[in-house]
Amino acid sequence: MVEAYVLVQTDVGRADQVASALAELDGVLAADAVTGPYDVVVHIGARPVDDLGALCWARSPWCRGS
Numbered sequence: 001m002v003e004a005y006v007l008v009q010t011d012v013g014r015a016d017q018v019a020s021a022l023a024e025l026d027g028v029l030a031a032d033a034v035t036g037p038y039d040v041v042v043h044i045g046a047r048p049v050d051d052l053g054a055l056c057w058a059r060s061p062w063c064r065g066s
Contacts, residue, residue: 027055
């Protein structure tokens with residue numbers, strides 16, 4: 001399995017809600033609200049490597065700029 005981390009910025013006060021919603025998606029191994037310049041760290045995984053890019057781009061609204 002190929003794994004990656006996606007850093008997400010959210011609207012103020014929405015990090016927990018966004019992390020919870022992302023954690024339910026196929027291919028998402030974990031999603032955690034954090035503090036700092038990014039609000040959510042999403043751990044994604046796919047097999048084979050080509051599917052990792054497809055997973056990210058299929059959800060491009062939360063994957064912009066990664």
